[in-house]
Amino acid sequence: MKLWHGIVAALVAAWSLAASAAQVQVAVAANMAAPMRRIAADFARATGHEAVLVPGSTGKFYAQIRAGAPFEVLLAADDETPARLERDGLGVAGTRFTYATGRLVLWSADPARVDAQGAVLRRPPAGKLAIADPKLAPYGAAALEALRGLGVLAAWQPHLVQGESVGQAYQFAATGAAGLGFVALAQVMAEGRIARGSAWIVPSSLHAPLKQDAILLKPGQANAAAAALLDYLRSDAARATLRGYGYQF
Structure with a gap:
């Protein structure tokens, strides 16, 4: 009976995780492509959410976001671009933080x-x-x-x-x-x-410090997966992965 209750509890937990799972569209600076693939996999296992990663140049992302690209989170290669997006009203105020220094x-x-x-x-x-x-x-x-x-x-x-x-x-x-x-x-x-x-x-x-900032973008404001990813980037597990790739904090 105890075994049966344990199986039921595990199934309920798995169902609850799946029911609350969501996707988040992430614009990722090219230097972060490899570590973010690992972090995204760990994030999915921990939360059930899926981070859909699009790697590219920070400057090009800025232009795309201004043109209406539906990214929900930006992981930039600098701290200036997220600050500009916040000033432009395209990033959610108060969500910007330095997630690593390259x-x-x-x-x-x-x-x-x-x-x-x-x-x-x-x-x-x-x-x-x-x-x-x-x-x-x-x-x-x-x-x-x-x-x-x-x-x-x-x-x-x-x-x-x-x-x-x-x-x-x-x-x-x-x-x-x-x-x-x-x-x-x-x-x-x-x-x-x-x-x-x-x-x-x-x-x-x-050279100037390569401080890399993240920001929640307006299309992701109501997306629980977007907020969860930004929280996960501050976790010990995510930082351990980033240290393995040479990033500092």
Whole structure:
């Protein structure tokens, strides 16, 4: 009898979870694509809600949201875009917060190409250097800042190839279209280590902090799944995942 009651209780709990489950449409900065896939899976197991992820560049998301795109949550690659959306009346006031601080990394698919001090940038340029479009992607703007701070921007400028997002910049470097790429540490790190290739983590002093903010957008104001996802991003479980990809808090 006790076993039967336990089965009934489990079925009722599962039914209740399914009945209250909902979807949330999430615009995700490209640097967050991999960790958010893991977080979304954990979020679904914990809450029953489904986070539908659309990765892309923060600047492009801003234009799409202003044009009426039905995103309910924005996970940006900066803190300025969510603040602008809040001022524009397109984000829900009081919901904006910094969910992580990213790190910029110089990376190559060649395990011998990038040294631990980034001295490869001070040698005469050989091949292409991929960056995200600095007008659309904060990681691209940070890459230009770093090159300028090192005094090598003029030398590398003719060798730059721009991707729309840091995701595309990574693709250029990963496929060999560019020998080097300034990408997000999260794109090349897993479980606390560089997964493949060679990398130099750019000192934070060489660029403005890559504070990444989240905000609830007006289309998600009445969606319980949207509010639940923002709460989950503050959880120890979500932060542990993000730390494994090199994010800081």
